[in-house]
Amino acid sequence: MADIDITSLGKVFAGAPALQDITTRFEDGEFVALLGPSGCGKTTLLRLLAGFDMPSSGSIRIGARQVATATKMVPPEERNIGFVFQSYALWPHMSVRRNVSYPLEIRKLTKPEIAAQTDAALAATGLTDYADRMPSDLSGGQRQRVALARCLVSAPDAVLLDEPLANLDVALRASMQAVFTDFHKRTGATMVYVTHDQAEAMAMADRIAVMNQGLIQQFDTPQTLYERPKNRFVAEFVGRGTVVPVRAIEHNENQLHAHILGARIAVKSEAQSQVSHVCLRPENLTISETGDLRAKVARVTYLGGKYLLETVSSCGTRLLAETRAKFDVGAQLGLTITTPWAFSED
Amino acid sequence: MQSALQKGGSRSESRLLSAILILALCLTLAPVLRLFIEGVTDQGAPSLSLVKSVLAQGSTLNALKHSLITAGLGTLVSVVLGAAFAFLVALTDLRAKAALVFCLMIPMMIPPQITALSWTQIMGPSSVLLKTLGIAPPLGAPQPLYSPEGIIFLLGIQHMSIIFLTLRAGLRAIPQEVVEAARISGARGFRTWRQVVMPLTLPSLAAGTAITFVTALGNFGIPAMLGIPAGYVTLPTLVYQKLAGMGTTVLGEVSVLAMLIGAVAIVGILVQRFFQGRQKLHLVGSTSRPLAIPLGSARLPVEILLWAVVFVILVLPMFGLLATSLVPAYGVPLRLDTMTLASWGEVLFRQPVTTRSFANSFSLALGAAAVLMMICLPLAWLMERHPTPLSRLFDSLLDLPYALPGVVLSIAMILLLIKLPFTDATLYGTIWIIFLAYLARFFAVMFRPVQASLKQLDPAMAEAAQSVGAGLFQRLRDVILPLSAPAAAAGAILVFLTAFNELTVSALLWSSGTETLGVVIFNLDDSGETAMASALAMTIVFVVMALMTLIQLFSRRFPKGVVPWQT
Numbered sequence: 001m002a003d004i005d006i007t008s009l010g011k012v013f014a015g016a017p018a019l020q021d022i023t024t025r026f027e028d029g030e031f032v033a034l035l036g037p038s039g040c041g042k043t044t045l046l047r048l049l050a051g052f053d054m055p056s057s058g059s060i061r062i063g064a065r066q067v068a069t070a071t072k073m074v075p076p077e078e079r080n081i082g083f084v085f086q087s088y089a090l091w092p093h094m095s096v097r098r099n100v101s102y103p104l105e106i107r108k109l110t111k112p113e114i115a116a117q118t119d120a121a122l123a124a125t126g127l128t129d130y131a132d133r134m135p136s137d138l139s140g141g142q143r144q145r146v147a148l149a150r151c152l153v154s155a156p157d158a159v160l161l162d163e164p165l166a167n168l169d170v171a172l173r174a175s176m177q178a179v180f181t182d183f184h185k186r187t188g189a190t191m192v193y194v195t196h197d198q199a200e201a202m203a204m205a206d207r208i209a210v211m212n213q214g215l216i217q218q219f220d221t222p223q224t225l226y227e228r229p230k231n232r233f234v235a236e237f238v239g240r241g242t243v244v245p246v247r248a249i250e251h252n253e254n255q256l257h258a259h260i261l262g263a264r265i266a267v268k269s270e271a272q273s274q275v276s277h278v279c280l281r282p283e284n285l286t287i288s289e290t291g292d293l294r295a296k297v298a299r300v301t302y303l304g305g306k307y308l309l310e311t312v313s314s315c316g317t318r319l320l321a322e323t324r325a326k327f328d329v330g331a332q333l334g335l336t337i338t339t340p341w342a343f344s345e346d
Numbered sequence: 347m348q349s350a351l352q353k354g355g356s357r358s359e360s361r362l363l364s365a366i367l368i369l370a371l372c373l374t375l376a377p378v379l380r381l382f383i384e385g386v387t388d389q390g391a392p393s394l395s396l397v398k399s400v401l402a403q404g405s406t407l408n409a410l411k412h413s414l415i416t417a418g419l420g421t422l423v424s425v426v427l428g429a430a431f432a433f434l435v436a437l438t439d440l441r442a443k444a445a446l447v448f449c450l451m452i453p454m455m456i457p458p459q460i461t462a463l464s465w466t467q468i469m470g471p472s473s474v475l476l477k478t479l480g481i482a483p484p485l486g487a488p489q490p491l492y493s494p495e496g497i498i499f500l501l502g503i504q505h506m507s508i509i510f511l512t513l514r515a516g517l518r519a520i521p522q523e524v525v526e527a528a529r530i531s532g533a534r535g536f537r538t539w540r541q542v543v544m545p546l547t548l549p550s551l552a553a554g555t556a557i558t559f560v561t562a563l564g565n566f567g568i569p570a571m572l573g574i575p576a577g578y579v580t581l582p583t584l585v586y587q588k589l590a591g592m593g594t595t596v597l598g599e600v601s602v603l604a605m606l607i608g609a610v611a612i613v614g615i616l617v618q619r620f621f622q623g624r625q626k627l628h629l630v631g632s633t634s635r636p637l638a639i640p641l642g643s644a645r646l647p648v649e650i651l652l653w654a655v656v657f658v659i660l661v662l663p664m665f666g667l668l669a670t671s672l673v674p675a676y677g678v679p680l681r682l683d684t685m686t687l688a689s690w691g692e693v694l695f696r697q698p699v700t701t702r703s704f705a706n707s708f709s710l711a712l713g714a715a716a717v718l719m720m721i722c723l724p725l726a727w728l729m730e731r732h733p734t735p736l737s738r739l740f741d742s743l744l745d746l747p748y749a750l751p752g753v754v755l756s757i758a759m760i761l762l763l764i765k766l767p768f769t770d771a772t773l774y775g776t777i778w779i780i781f782l783a784y785l786a787r788f789f790a791v792m793f794r795p796v797q798a799s800l801k802q803l804d805p806a807m808a809e810a811a812q813s814v815g816a817g818l819f820q821r822l823r824d825v826i827l828p829l830s831a832p833a834a835a836a837g838a839i840l841v842f843l844t845a846f847n848e849l850t851v852s853a854l855l856w857s858s859g860t861e862t863l864g865v866v867i868f869n870l871d872d873s874g875e876t877a878m879a880s881a882l883a884m885t886i887v888f889v890v891m892a893l894m895t896l897i898q899l900f901s902r903r904f905p906k907g908v909v910p911w912q913t
């Protein structure tokens with residue numbers, strides 16, 4: 001069990017920075033998701049934590065041990081961490097059982113101990129019946145479970161997962177998410193999970209670190225990320241919504257009012273902060289004839305039980321609303337805005 | 347060092363890489379460097395006087411001329427034969443292509459001295475085969491192969507596989523759509539070939555031609571067996587004659603000759619690299635389906651013609667060799683009542699020289715394969731994971747000892763090992779000099795297949811082992827070794843095969859007691875024991891075919907690019 005402390009961590013590949021000055025802390029036993037667009041540095045961060053790459057600057061501490069600085073590092077084989085690869089990385093020349101027991105052989109356990117712990121890990125991942133097969137004779141989901149069993153068997157302090165479900169179909173993904181959550185509950189290991197699927201991150205993680213261009217933009221619980229984004233990137237990347245600029249702002253008593261899209265609207269924000277933009281989520285918009293804004297329906301998407309309306313307001317801004325009733329493309333609506341989240345973008 | 351650490355992050359890996367890399371550099375490139383230094387110095391001081399005097403000798407210029415003529419025209423023969431086969435096999439709907447390809451590879455795998463020996467057995471007045479058939483020329487008629495034309499012809503046959511292989515690889519890289527597009531726009535058979543296929547394959551043809559020239563230039567077995575009786579001397583045979591006649595007193599002189607061959611060879615290698623770099627430019631599209639342009643009614647005649655050629659260049663000489671090995675004395679016609687296995691029994695069991703040479707060649711080849719496997723496996727993996735400037739330089743130069751003519755490497759080895767530094771000991775005359783020369787020469791034969799298979803290996807395989815706590819040697823033993831074992835095995839068999847048959851290097855390095863099979867065949871033939879030479883040669887041909895079949899049987903299990911005739 002271990003917490004992970006990252007201080008001013010940077011990584012440069014051939015002159016191009018992939019990670020810039022990351023400082024953060026993952027608590028002991030926490031399930032952290034790293035979320036971000038392609039190329040933002042998620043894999044790079046994970047590989048630095050694992051020790052496959054060496055940082056260009058900064059340092060990493062796992063538990064009580066300093067494991068990496070720009071000049072010195074503990075090699076991966078001495079870090080006691082687990083790594084689950086997107087490609088599974090099962091050894092094709094070893095049976096399922098041998099794949100799972102290999103970490104214990106490395107640790108020089110006795111034969112009976114190895115057998116007992118391997119059986120336990122296979123049972124925990126529902127693989128007992130497949131123990132003597134070769135990896136090539138397994139389905140994608142089964143392979144992923146072998147990879148998980150291999151990492152579970154040696155009781156690592158932390159488990160790092162790089163898009164472990166990206167190669168699986170949607171239905172299998174949902175059931176594997178349950179396997180991961182169970183695994184986390186049972187072992188209590190610190191888990192760092194890379195994904196670019198936000199639904200996956202929201203469903204599993206205690207906290208999500210949203211990354212962009214080599215920086216952590218915001219690191220919070222899924223609910224906070226969605227309801228109180230810190231900046232424009234997070235507001236637009238997480239969930240649906242539109243970010244609009246604030247024209248003017250009024251502080252009176254304990255209520256904040258902002259002028260947006262030609263209307264004066266009550267907003268929420270961090271205490272005493274400057275605000276420059278608001279984030280309009282579908283929940284902040286209600287359709288009513290007496291609404292603050294006039295808008296025209298540009299596109300209708302059925303979401304199952306409700307519709308997503310893409311509307312264009314009279315001043316040309318694209319706004320997203322959800323309704324139970326169906327509207328036709330081209331219909332005119334009135335929209336009322338209720339206390340959206342405002343933030344300051346520098 | 348810093349950049350090496352950044353990728354894999356393990357110091358033990360970088361340290362091991364440096365250690366093995368230095369060992370490999372010493373093995374492969376030190377001899378070449380030593381030779382170069384010898385050529386441009388005189389008793390320690392830089393001087394070109396020796397170079398000038400050797401180059402001014404008539405025999406040098408004569409041999410150079412002969413080398414250029416035989417290698418050049420021999421290459422031409424290879425190009426005509428090899429290209430015709432490559433185009434037909436790669437582009438058309440011929441049947442039994444795999445068998446044809448396998449047969450075409452055999453000439454390359456059979457050592458040149460055996461090729462020469464087998465051909466002399468089907469021509470000339472004392473040919474057992476011709477006598478048996480009653481069509482031998484009258485006694486006293488010349489052996490037609492003891493001539494420049496004979497050398498050119500056999501060099502051409504020996505090396506046609508090289509052209510065939512490079513050209514076929516180039517043809518396979520042409521996306522099928524390119525040819526289909528030409529045909530859809532109305533170009534017919536020959537026109538498609540001339541205007542689309544030919545221009546696209548010119549770089550690979552040129553690269554193949556250059557490397558064939560270099561190989562023909564360095565060939566020793568054929569000009570030695572055919573040229574020496576005719577008094578027609580090429581550069582490699584000149585070096586051999588000087589060294590055999592006067593020993594190491596002429597070492598300086600032969601070094602200059604070796605450098606002369608090396609210089610011509612390097613020009614060829616540079617030409618080859620230039621054209622290889624221009625291959626595969628602008629070619630995008632799927633190359634999954636092989637081309638199969640229908641030959642229509644011409645298919646059967648073409649197939650008959652191709653197999654007839656294979657019969658003449660492969661089967662017929664082998665029959666000649668077999669016939670000679672079965673008669674009691676050279677020149678006696680083969681009949682049921684004259685047939686005897688006496689020569690076989692003699693070479694396999696009685697003659698101490700031949701049995702000794704079997705043991706020598708066998709242990710040299712096996713030892714070279716084993717040692718090279720132990721060096722190349724970790725080296726190829728580490729070079730893949732931690733590319734450093736030094737490792738990239740080594741990657742681009744490691745083919746040199748194999749590509750350079752064997753005579754050059756042998757002289758370089760003598761220079762390097764005749765007096766070991768800081769002692770009075772010498773390795774010249776011992777089996778170790780041959781062994782070290784084999785390690786240098788066949789390094790690339792082992793390294794390239796292993797490298798090709800490791801390039802296709804997911805780096806996560808080793809990283810997964812690392813993340814569960816496996817140290818460097820555990821990773822190598824439990825993950826890298828088993829996963830690249832097929833390629834390493836194929837490489838080892840190829841090394842064994844080439845080393846087992848080798849003549850050029852050992853011809854200059856052997857001494858009494860350290861004869862190799864190649865040397866013994868050459869000496870037996872030289873002293874008129876042709877029946878015994880044939881029996882020995884036949885044995886080797888069987889070993890070669892058995893090993894090639896072994897590779898062929900397992901070829902499906904090897905990664906792409908490992909088996910040379912399946913690129």
Ligand SMILES: Nc1ncnc2c1ncn2[C@@H]1O[C@H](COP(=O)(O)OP(=O)(O)OP(=O)(O)O)[C@@H](O)[C@H]1O
Nearest residue numbers: 013014018036037038039040041042043044045196
């Ligand atoms: N070995 C490398 N050499 C050079 N550049 C690299 C290397 N690895 C990653 N990069 C660069 O670093 C940046 C971050 O890459 P990284 O793999 O961390 O992205 P990612 O967030 O994992 O993306 P994805 O979601 O596509 O997997 C990218 O711009 C990438 O091109």
Ligand SMILES: [Mg+2]
Nearest residue numbers: 042043044162
């Ligand atoms: Mg990634």
